[in-house]
Amino acid sequence: MNKLLSEQDLQNQVDKLPDEMTPQRDLWTGIERAIQTKQQDEPLFESSTKKVFVPAAWAASLIAAVLVSWVSFSPQQESIQVVQNNGTLLNLVIAMQDNFKQTKQTMLVSFGQPNVSELPQEIQEELLKISSAQKAIEKALIKDPSNNDLLNLLGWTQKQELDLLTQLYSPKWQSI
């Protein structure tokens, strides 16, 4: 019986219960605050990620750029430098040749422009040997333009040719 009553009583009590329950305090304020906080938190989280990510990206880009430049351009710059240096040294060789030709021409003019082909065969052969040596040195200098020893040798062989022409055509022997 107690059980039936109690069931009825329970049902009654349930029926008496209001369909809605109003909280004792206004929860919406808290919910609203929580939603706003979350909304604020999310951008905050994003911005801190950006704070780390963006400089890291810049640094990585910079490093990548430096590495790419170093790998790609540095050897080229070096080779450009070498080419420039070699170019300068080759210009030096060309200048030496030009200077030598000019000196030789001036010398021959001062000797009355003699015909070298009228010289004895053995001396013509010597002149040819000196000339061949100069060509061999010049050829070697194209491969190794920074070789000072070769530059000195070239200068020496040029001097040998000029000395020989001086010896052959100097007035002391020509007055004979």
Place this chain on the structure above:
Amino acid sequence: MNILQKVIPMMLFSAACSSFAGEHIDKSLTLKNVSSVNVENLRGKVTVIGWDKNTISVKGELEDDAEGLIFKQSGSSVKIKVDLEKHNSNFWGNNDKGSRLTIHMPKNIRVSFEGVSSDIDFENLHASAEGKTVSGNISAENLSERIELSSVSGNIDSNQLSGKVSLSSVSGDISDRHSSGRLSLRVVSGEIDAQSTAKEVVIENVSGDIRISLSTVDELRVSNVSGDFMGSLSLNDGGAVKMSSVSGGSVLKLQKDVQASFRLSASAGGDIVNRITNQKAKEAKYGPSSKLRFETGSANANVRVSTVSGEIEVSH
């Protein structure tokens, strides 16, 4: 008047030329305040010997085409010149037909010689000697101070030269024995064979071969294009060897206890052979170059040898 015009030049000419064609020469001159003797002879052979007397003596025979011998003091120098006929068509001439002279002069006076096909012998001269000829041979013995001898196609044969010695030839060979001081040898296609005690040695060569035996050396520099170099020496403490070649080989033999830093390099296909230590040359990862660096003892001397495509060998 006409007679005088002809006679006076003849008398002047006779005064200048005290000797005549084909003649035997036996002349002497006592010297006063003379510092140099200059000799010129186109072809033949001239021997210059230093002695202790204060006179110059010239003996020998002039060639048939000679007009005479100029032998006179001018200022502080004495000139000795074989004067040939003007407009002589035989400019080059046969050296066997040339004048043959022997000159004795004070050994402490400078001497210079210039010729074309004439041979020159210098002996016992100690105040610098300079000799230049085109196809003539040069012989030099017991000279000191500054010595400069050069020929184009002639050979140079020297013995006991000391001081600053410079020998050069285009296609002639150079043979030097017992030189000392500073030695400089240069050839284009001739060969060099030297046994020297010089402390400083410079060799420049285009295509000739070089064989050199040195004793104790402070500095050796060799520039070589395509000839082969073979040398032995004992490198002093603090000394330096610097050799470079293009395609020529460089074989260097050093003393057993050499204490040096070695840097050997071949830039385009050359080989490096090390017979001093066990270290081998390292070949470049890319390209045909190779390098070898090693040290022996206290490494206070330097050995630098470089080649483009030749072979380098260092050994004891």
